[in-house]
Amino acid sequence: MVSTAFALTGATQQSHDVPLVSLGVTLLFLALLIAMVLCLAFEEKLHAKKSVIVGLFAVGTLFLGAAFDLLPFGSVSVGGHEIDLPVYVPAIDWNVIAIILGSSLFVDVTSRSGLFTWIAIKLTRTSGGDPLKLLVYYGVMTVVFSAVLNNVTAMIIVGSLTGVSLNRLARNNLLLGFLIIEGLLTNVGGLLTLISSVPNIIVGTTAGISFIRFFLVTGPFVLVATFVTLWLGTRIFNVRRLATSDEREQAARLVAGFDEHDGIESRAFFWFGAVMLITFIAVIATTSVLPLIQNLGMGYVALTFGLIMLLRFKAVADKFYQAIDWDLLGFFAALFVVINVMEHALVLELIGNGLAHVIGLGDTLGTGLIVVLGATASSVTDNIPLAAMLAKILTANPVIGSDPDSPFWWAVIFGANLGGNLTPIGSASTLVAVTIIHKYELKLSFAGFVKRAFPFAAVQILLAVAYIVFFV
Amino acid sequence: MGLVSLMTQVDQFESAFRAADKPIFEFLQPVVERALVVTDLRGADATTFRDQVCDFLGVLGNGVQWDLDDGDAFESIEALLERVNVCNPDLICTYRNLHSEAWRWPYSLGEYLDVLTQIVDCPVLVFPHPQADSTNARMLQGTDIVMAITTHLAGDNSLVNNAAGFTNDGGTLWLAHVEDEKSFARFIDTISKIDAIDTDTSRERILTQMLKEPSDYIRSCKEKLVTHRPSVRIEKIVTVGSQLEEFRRLIDKYTIDLLVMHTKDADQSAMHGLAYPLAIELREIPLLLL
Numbered sequence: 001m002v003s004t005a006f007a008l009t010g011a012t013q014q015s016h017d018v019p020l021v022s023l024g025v026t027l028l029f030l031a032l033l034i035a036m037v038l039c040l041a042f043e044e045k046l047h048a049k050k051s052v053i054v055g056l057f058a059v060g061t062l063f064l065g066a067a068f069d070l071l072p073f074g075s076v077s078v079g080g081h082e083i084d085l086p087v088y089v090p091a092i093d094w095n096v097i098a099i100i101l102g103s104s105l106f107v108d109v110t111s112r113s114g115l116f117t118w119i120a121i122k123l124t125r126t127s128g129g130d131p132l133k134l135l136v137y138y139g140v141m142t143v144v145f146s147a148v149l150n151n152v153t154a155m156i157i158v159g160s161l162t163g164v165s166l167n168r169l170a171r172n173n174l175l176l177g178f179l180i181i182e183g184l185l186t187n188v189g190g191l192l193t194l195i196s197s198v199p200n201i202i203v204g205t206t207a208g209i210s211f212i213r214f215f216l217v218t219g220p221f222v223l224v225a226t227f228v229t230l231w232l233g234t235r236i237f238n239v240r241r242l243a244t245s246d247e248r249e250q251a252a253r254l255v256a257g258f259d260e261h262d263g264i265e266s267r268a269f270f271w272f273g274a275v276m277l278i279t280f281i282a283v284i285a286t287t288s289v290l291p292l293i294q295n296l297g298m299g300y301v302a303l304t305f306g307l308i309m310l311l312r313f314k315a316v317a318d319k320f321y322q323a324i325d326w327d328l329l330g331f332f333a334a335l336f337v338v339i340n341v342m343e344h345a346l347v348l349e350l351i352g353n354g355l356a357h358v359i360g361l362g363d364t365l366g367t368g369l370i371v372v373l374g375a376t377a378s379s380v381t382d383n384i385p386l387a388a389m390l391a392k393i394l395t396a397n398p399v400i401g402s403d404p405d406s407p408f409w410w411a412v413i414f415g416a417n418l419g420g421n422l423t424p425i426g427s428a429s430t431l432v433a434v435t436i437i438h439k440y441e442l443k444l445s446f447a448g449f450v451k452r453a454f455p456f457a458a459v460q461i462l463l464a465v466a467y468i469v470f471f472v
Numbered sequence: 473m474g475l476v477s478l479m480t481q482v483d484q485f486e487s488a489f490r491a492a493d494k495p496i497f498e499f500l501q502p503v504v505e506r507a508l509v510v511t512d513l514r515g516a517d518a519t520t521f522r523d524q525v526c527d528f529l530g531v532l533g534n535g536v537q538w539d540l541d542d543g544d545a546f547e548s549i550e551a552l553l554e555r556v557n558v559c560n561p562d563l564i565c566t567y568r569n570l571h572s573e574a575w576r577w578p579y580s581l582g583e584y585l586d587v588l589t590q591i592v593d594c595p596v597l598v599f600p601h602p603q604a605d606s607t608n609a610r611m612l613q614g615t616d617i618v619m620a621i622t623t624h625l626a627g628d629n630s631l632v633n634n635a636a637g638f639t640n641d642g643g644t645l646w647l648a649h650v651e652d653e654k655s656f657a658r659f660i661d662t663i664s665k666i667d668a669i670d671t672d673t674s675r676e677r678i679l680t681q682m683l684k685e686p687s688d689y690i691r692s693c694k695e696k697l698v699t700h701r702p703s704v705r706i707e708k709i710v711t712v713g714s715q716l717e718e719f720r721r722l723i724d725k726y727t728i729d730l731l732v733m734h735t736k737d738a739d740q741s742a743m744h745g746l747a748y749p750l751a752i753e754l755r756e757i758p759l760l761l762l
Contacts, residue, residue: 117485121492160485168493253498259688262492436482 021346025068029345032061033389036338041381041425050382051330058334061341062088070344091340092333096201098299100332103195104324105306106280107149109313113273114263116145120161121260129169129251132234132241135178138162139230142182143222146189147196148281151429155186159436169254176442177237180449181229183433184456187420188225190429191218191413195284195298198332199387199416206391207409210288211298217410221467225460232456269312280305332384339388352393359397359408367411368465374415375461379422387416407472414464421457424449491681495627497693499700502595502637506537508561510552510584512570513602518542521602525565528758529597531615531640543571549587556592564588565597568755575601581751589735589751589761595634598751598759613729616643620732621719623746625649625686625710628734632693634762635732641703646726647693648709649686650718656682679712686710715746716753723754732760 036057043050065071075082076090110116123141127133138158145154162178190197194204194214204214233239242248264270283290283305287298310317342348358373359366377386390412395401400408420427424434424446430453437444444452507529509522522540529536539559546552556564569575569582581589581598589596620635622628625647632647639645656679664671690708697706709722723731731754735747751759 117488117492121489156481157485160482161489164486164489164493253496257494257496258489259492259494262494263488432482435479439479439482 021068021070021344025070026346026350029061029064029342029347030350032057032064033338033342033347037381037385040385044425049327049331051327051334054331054334054338058088058337058341061338061345065341065344068345070341072344088337088340092336093202093205095205095297095299096198096336097329097332098297099195099201099302100198101324101329102299102302102304102306103150105320106276106302106309107153108320108323109306109309110273110277111149111153112313113270114261114265115270115273115277116149116157117263118260118270120157121258121262124161124165124258125255125260127255128248129255130242130248131169131171131174131239134165135181135233135239136230138178138182139185139226139233142185143189143192143226146186146429147192147222148277151186151190151197151427152432154189155183155429155432155436158182159433163436163440165255165258168257169251172440174237174239175440176437176444177233177239179433179437180452181233181237181456183430184421184453184460185226185229186429186433187417187427188222188229188460190427191225191417192222193218193285195302197417198384200413202384202387203391203409203413203416205298206395207406208404209409211285212288213404215285217472218413220471221414221464224467225463228459228463229456232459236452236455272312273309276305276309335385335388339385339392342389343392348389348393348396351389352396355390355393356397359400363407364469367407367468370408370411371415371418371461371465371468374412375419375422375457378416378419379426379457383416383420383427387412390416405472407468410468410472414468415461418457418460418464421453421460422450423453491684494685494688494692497632497689497696498629499636499696500629500633501700502562502634504532504536504562504637506539506559506561507532507563507565508539508541508556508559510541510546510564510566510570510588511602512543514543517602524602525597525599528599528614529565529638531638547571549584552584552588553591556588562594563597564592564594565599567599567601568751569601575604575755578752578755581748596761598761600756600758604755614640615730616640617646617726617728618643618730618732619646619648619723619726619728621648621650621722621750622733623650623652623715626689628689630762631732631734632697634760636697636701636704638730638732638760639701639704641701643703644705644707645697646707646709646722646728647686647690648719648722649690649711650709650715650722651679651682651712652715653712654714656712683710683712716749719750720753723757728757730758730760732762735761 036054039046039048039053039057040050043053046053062071066073071087073087075084077083120141123137124134127137138161142154142158145157149157159179159182162182163175166172166175166178187197191200192215194200194209194211200214203209242251280301283293283301284298287301288294293301310320313320339348355370358369361369374386374390377383394406394408394412400406420430424430430449434444434449507525509525511518511521513521518540522538526536526538539561541552541555541559546555566585566588567575568585569580570584572582574580574582580586585596585598615638618635618639620631622631625631626649635645635647659678660671660675663669663674687708687710690706690710694706697704711718722728731750733747733750735751747761751761
């Protein structure tokens with residue numbers, strides 16, 4: 001499925017005489033793009049929200065785009081009707097915005113049912129307090145929560161439970177290892193479905209990859225990567241099973257006090273939340289084949305489920321609106337505008353020409369190099385602009401753009417997701433892991449994280465390259 | 473995501489998980505094989521007192537060895553402690569103001585009991601003074617209605633086990649937890665002066681959580697005791713109030729036969745805060761001091 005917004009933009013372009021763009025103008029816009037990426041990399045230092053940073057670049061590039069006569073002003077065609085819209089409105093991929101908005105609402109309301117904390121505590125009790133079992137259960141839970149919720153929420157839930165349960169078991173010496181492994185697994189779990197992470201949504205919808213196809217491709221990799229990460233984690237952080245029956249009895253007694261029903265205020269809502277979650281995943285997975293729904297898209301499905309869940313809290317729905325991450329949504333909207341302007345300024349074409357050399361290396365070397373380059377770039381800056389930009393560039397490629405099965409799409413997806421594991425600022429979820437680590441006053445510097453995470457990230461990236469080259 | 477917002481979310485989930493981590497009651501039958509009855513009475517009076525104690529504690533069964541230290545056995549605290557050391561009892565039964573006339577006035581436990589309750593490891597059962605007017609009739613009734621009182625019930629297995637162990641089959645065990653309303657009001661007053669914390673929400677949420685913890689623990693006690701002491705009925709009292717007044721009110725309301733409470737505190741050598749005034753003022757019923 002090609003993004004509606006891009007199709008609209010295409011329609012606009014067709015009716016607009018695009019002037020020749022000088023190399024100087026293209027380089028000016030390229031410099032602005034690099035400046036924006038750098039500002040995002042130093043977001044914390046600038047004490048500015050992403051939406052403000054990218055929003056400023058959006059209004060700035062729009063102004064310059066108008067000044068250099070790059071933008072396709074005029075009406076756009078929607079279903080055969082000419083509609084006057086500001087140039088920056090059709091530039092935004094509203095399907096992506098709708099998916100994120102609807103999913104956030106749905107997850108936020110569903111989490112009030114106590115479903116996710118129930119699962120988390122149930123697994124803790126089931127582990128009997130054995131560190132190795134706990135690591136495996138928490139690891140798998142991190143992957144599943146990252147896939148179903150989002151990476152940050154998954155890390156917050158599993159990370160905070162890890163702190164509480166290891167403290168209860170007097171195993172604080174394992175906390176650092178647990179949190180690092182969980183942080184790394186969020187980005188593995190973020191690969192599982194089309195809606196598990198924003199790069200997946202952007203690249204997947206741009207490439208026209210269906211939910212099922214996405215899951216079938218990434219599922220086996222996620223399984224293997226999770227197993228390898230956990231196995232490596234037990235070795236590096238020395239996580240062992242409890243040796244004696246006394247130790248096992250004592251640990252079991254300590255975790256027996258966790259009551260999984262504590263956070264459930266209404267059993268009816270708990271079950272409703274569970275049923276709706278399963279239904280949501282099923283409908284999202286089959287959106288592309290469901291009559292009527294397939295035309296409305298995944299954004300519609302996400303918004304619908306979000307609104308159905310809100311019925312439970314209809315009188316206080318405004319509280320949930322306040323909890324929506326408007327910074328993230330503003331960031332996406334502004335980012336789409338910036339990338340659209342960059343497209344008109346031929347910046348994407350310029351980068352695409354450079355990338356063409358890499359693509360020209362072939363499906364094996366070229367794909368592998370894109371995974372590694374994508375991962376490297378994602379490790380130091382936000383993977384969302386990278387994914388959005390590369391998706392746009394690949395769309396423009398006549399061979400790749402028309403082939404949703406091209407390995408280059410997967411190279412971008414795997415690189416953008418796994419690159420977040422190389423540094424603590426590589427992804428929001430690893431940053432959450434580090435924040436929890438520091439909350440417990442455990443010492444871990446930037447270099448310390450890189451040193452500990454590198455073996456995991458390197459193995460995951462190498463696995464990804466091999467997987468895409470040989471199996472996709 | 474800003475750091476403050478992130479920390480808030482982490483804290484929210486940590487709070488949810490900590491709230492879900494509840495102390496679970498573990499049953500352990502208190503063992504009393506040897507009991508020491510300490511009295512300042514002599515001769516037949518002393519023996520009568522010992523027999524009354526034995527009757528009252530019928531719940532302990534016939535396997536208890538009852539030792540008697542009467543008024544001739546000790547004349548000083550040191551001598552009494554030496555006797556306790558030699559006898560090494562699982563339970564000491566006595567009354568306030570030994571070798572003293574001060575029992576007539578509700579102002580002290582007497583020097584013997586003051587020291588005894590804090591030094592010995594075993595529980596001390598303090599009976600009403602044998603010469604008090606309202607004593608004997610009540611003492612002979614046995615331990616059909618027992619109340620364990622505390623300001624911090626959740627996780628106090630020792631208190632519940634002892635209270636359950638001293639409750640007659642077919643009897644009722646009241647587990648009473650009273651939060652001090654004055655302390656609570658003081659904290660809420662402080663919170664009301666901090667603009668970053670919503671006072672009404674804090675009052676409601678803190679109170680709910682404070683009362684939920686002992687309630688959850690009592691539920692856990694019931695679940696275990698129904699197996700080990702099936703004939704004992706467990707009742708719950710979890711409330712907020714002026715602790716001393718509230719405990720007195722509850723004791724009067726439910727005609728308690730035996731009151732069980734902790735008196736030792738790891739942080740202080742004297743009997744801890746609430747236990748002392750209760751032990752002094754509640755002179756009409758037997759008190760099991762742990």
